[in-house]
Amino acid sequence: MKKVIPFLTLALLVVGCNNSKEKESKSKSEDEMSTENPLFSESTLPYGAPDFSKLNDDHYKPALLKGIEEQKNAVQAIANSEEEPTFENTVLALEKSGELLERASQVFYALTGSHTNETLQAIQEEMAPKFAAQNDMIYLNDKLFQRFKTLYDKRESLNLDAESLKLLEVYYENFEIAGANLSSEDKEKLKQYNEKIATLTNKFGKVLLDANNAGAVIFTNKEELAGLDEDYLKSIENEDGKGWTVALLNTTQQPLLSSLENRATREKLFKAAFHRADQGANNTSDIIKELVEVRAQKAKLLGFNNYAEWSLQKTMAKSPATINKFFEGLIAAATAKAQVESDEIQKMIKSKGGDFTLEPWDWNYYAEMVRKEKYDLDENQIKPYFEMYNVLENGVFYAANKLYGITHKERTDIPVYHEDVKVYELFEENGDQLGLFYVDYFARPSKRGGAWMSNFVTQSKLYNKKPVIYNVCNYPKPAGNEPALLTYDEVETMFHEFGHALHGFFAAQQYPSLSGTAVARDFVEFPSQFNENWALYPEILKNYAVHYKTGEKIPQELIDKIKNSGTFNQGYSLTENLAASNLDMQWHTITADKKIEDVAKFEKDALNRTKLDVVHAVPPRYRSTYFAHVFAGGYAAGYYSYSWTEMLHHDAYNWFEENGGMTRENGQRFRDMVLSRGNTMELESMYKAWRGSDPKIEPMLKARGLK
Template sequence: MKKVIPLLALALMVMACNNSKEKENTKQTEDQMDQTENPLLSESTLPYGAPDFSKIKDEHFKPAMLEGIEQQKKAVEAIANSEEEPTFENTVLALEKSGELLNRTSQVFYALAGANTNETLQTVEEEMAPKFAAQKDMIYLNDKLFKRFKTLHDKKESLNLDPESLKLLEEYYEDFEIAGANLSSEDKEKLKQYNETIATLTTKFGKTLLDANNAGAVTFTNKEDLAGVDEDFLKSKENKDGPGWKIPLQNTTQQPLLQSMQNRASREKLFKAAWHRADHGANDTRDLIKQLVEVRAQKAKLLGFNNYAEWSLQKTMAKTPENVNAFFGKLIPAATAKAQMEADEIQEMINSKGEDFTLEPWDWNYYAEMVRKKKYDLDEDQIKPYFELNNVLEKGVFYAAQKLYGITYKPRTDIPTYHEDVKVYELFEEDGEPLGLFYTDYFSRPSKSGGAWMDNFVTQSKLYNKKPVIYNVCNYPKPANGEPALLTYDEVETMFHEFGHALHGFFADQQYPSLSGTSVARDFVEFPSQFNENWALYPEILKNYALHYKTGEPIPQALIDKIKNSGTFNQGYSLTENLAASNLDMQWHTISSDKKIDDVNAFEKEALHNTKLDVVHAVPPRYRSTYFSHIFAGGYAAGYYSYSWTEMLHHDAFNWFETHGGLTRENGQRFRDMVLSKGNTMNLEEMYKDWRGSDPKIGPMLKARGLK
């Protein structure tokens, strides 16, 4: 995923905090320090302005961000109170430039808060979040400032602006209106309270869920309980605090280990630990959910909308909840029907083994793997030796980028990182021109949030003469010392996916950082990343990187054929679990402001039932509400549908490539020039149609999923 966080139009990161206010007796010296001692207060001297983690300390972040807030406040006040007639330069451009320090610092801070947090960073995150929410309101609920933007917007046709500058003006103006600039003074004060509360609750949710994931790790002390699990994996999970093996939880409902665990009781134990991780004790997130959806609904009503989804979807491709639900309607019947067929096959497999039980969610992956082996003679253990992490990255992901876009790379061991697992590469254009820096952080650890994402340390912009510095974060199991990191095919696709986001950022060619690269609607931002997954199995790419980690032999054609033939296997399950999560998101965010939710679990059950996404008992949602960090801690509230929406785009786009010669430099350059380099400088529907030659069609997606 692209890590989407609510942003100020100038890319100010707005996060959230817990309910506690900053203590009144916090000493001033904790918030301030000699500027000469804080490396964040000046631009880094490292290549590309990359953050100098050899100098940055946890205690530097808060005073730097506070200073950034003060600098921006002064700049905004000067713009708003100016007696000069508003112009693009003294109003729009001035606001765009007002948050440079704050943005630069917060980009680094939130990278660490997501990928390598600790108690100090969590405390800072909690303390700063309401300040960021207030900062956003200081800008977008400023009457004088909005008046200047409205003056310019009303006469925009006579300003003779270049297309990107006009787009920047329009984006800011829409952001003002969406944020509530037209509200009365009294209602603006209410809105500020709502925004602060939302900020408070979302960060509290994220912190609580991280604690729940860590606390939910399951310890097995009897090795027989882990029969079938890879020995190298077990070595890496030996319990440091006592006997046995400690199995950490992935952020999703299903856990990767369930595919290989032979002991049914162990599977049930691990599954239920994941299912119930955040609905008991100190890590219970249900009250946070109830409060969040309630205040979001109240905010939407104040802004003149029937529900939060209506308000949130304004600048997306889908536009309305009705359009999202209509899109669901085209997929749910086919997905659940396919999932039921898959469930029947799995039940037959269970019965054929002489077992006498009904298929449950914790059985699915284990017996589905048996079905796959039987139908396609394909065993995941046959595949993994060919997917060694470094080969996948350098000879697969980078190689595909070279073939399509001419991109080359070299490792940079001289750039400081925030963790020993992080590696840095410098990327170059085909002619040798530097493109930017790329950081990889692939292994899971307790200090890292679940999932996978991309974001920027430095955002491309011609305004500041900046090239991009981008990172990818994943949560692959870390192998024991000296052992290779062997990936499943899903993990291979994830690596291609996240680098697709990175390419979207690297190819940015914008004047203004607010419009640069991945600063697009949620239901478009996942399109370049999902599209890039297609090259993982492309013959020329696959044969280059799928090399046996011991022998160096390329993956046999027979095994490639098996992978391809099994491509539509389990797709009913996969799509149904995603649609279930997307539906939960939309149901939570179409609640009206006068509806109170008493029981989160009951609401979840009813939501799935009403949309017929519970018809296959053994297919749970990819995320339960209680650990759905995308929508309750990230920026995907009323937006998780975008993964399926952009899946439609990426299959339709790959269909174009297949009918136009496939993997060629010409095709890659055209895609870069017309899509990947455009950022948010034009209407996204028009951008896609200009490149594709037509509106996207859902047929290629259904075909790829084996649903037609």
């Protein structure tokens, strides 16, 4: 099966809610648990989807431990085999190991991200070092590596098909990157580093999510929340009716800052977000210092100057130098545009009678006024046209139908892990089954922040499996039976995450390790960002942007306003992203002999060195202390990929514009040459074969209004 172990650190802990099923099974013996554990065998539901009607918290740990043991036995059998290594008895055998482990892990980590509790958190904490050790058990096994090396050295004479050859090459590269060429003594050191990294990333996620919840701001005076509509106030009202709680999202800026009229309230909310994890019991600074030091030591042991050099080996960018050069082409233009925007906002403050200097907590509030003045665009005018499920079914799905011919049907017979989750079955144009798609859109305390896509079941011809995929977002849940109305940014997020899903649904690989989204970080965001382009495409927009009360289609006047404002605030947006990306890169280009004493000072100096602090009111999208992508997730030295793939997606959309736009022919060509290829060929070659040239940065600069 696909090796999930290297990627398990992508899962982040979230705060818990108790699962009542936990109590029901406490008295059962271990043997009873084993015979009754639904994870020990493949689900009988359609597509092998997990049967949440039978699963409870007590099933995960036994299944994970048994999965680890089964894979360990399989790996030892391969490594100790006296047979001459062949593709079948070595490469394919390793690919098939860990079937139970993947099945259990995919479900377990879906829940720890989307609907966790204290039991699952405890299991996750316990399992993190075990998974690191399991990864080392495979990739630091010298006997196993020598079998792969024997095959790799004579790969041209093996007469393998292209995908099988690629699988051999990917495994061999993984062995080398993981440290298979180290001495026995150094391998033991590396194992200690890997276990420590796994423990620290897990700890960072747990502490941060405690910080997010502890940082929620409670207001007891309704006047402090002036500017928020009544429906939203109902949705955040405390159960005792004595106040309102504003939860923190994972980014520095908080969406409500664009609406809150009270400046003191804005400052209070912003500072709660900004300082959520840099003080008190939930301070992550010590974890960061230790984590970057261990990562640097690991890189040195593996023969690299820093962690970024080691981490970037299999990416499109390849090296920190390439990324820094890429940034150099953006920073000056982004900060110059941000300064122009800052000056405009300062003028707006003055025109409204304000006698103060623009601060970060003022930006979104007064930027919204500037937008209204320049483009006459009010977000509240737009939201009634963006009812959540209408956007999904008549926007996101409709675009996929026009481009790729796929259709959908809601399935109410598939068990889900939370009442807010919906399931759809997707079909090919000819009616063939494509897969199952779960959507989990509403925020809740048991869910981590952000939005993401992943698989319950990964596509592979080897196992004759079609994909089971889920999208998770964090849209505010309306009170009662009120409809969920989205901002345009939230609409784009929905299109974005379904772009990831399409990458998984269109996978057509023999081997699960190469399937779908199993590509480099600086490519995996390309299909998702590209899919955002269809949100405003005229034919698509008019099909889903319908007023939830009147049924009226969105007027052309509002469409024009949305489009005309498309380059608004782009200096700010790009600068905050570049600031976060550069923080990530500077943390991970630290050498092993450098010890960081003060996280806040390092952060300040890093932004100053790259001239990303020149606009006072533009903070990084994530400060170090709550930068979960890189300190609790899989984006260490990889956050740049969002900007890198933004370049790809604008360049790709430019090709569509040059070749007739949204047509079935163009969609099919993109599916056949990009979305269906997984990791079966070099990504640069894949893109160039489809595009006809290397990607250019000019379309991105134009789209951002920077050129």
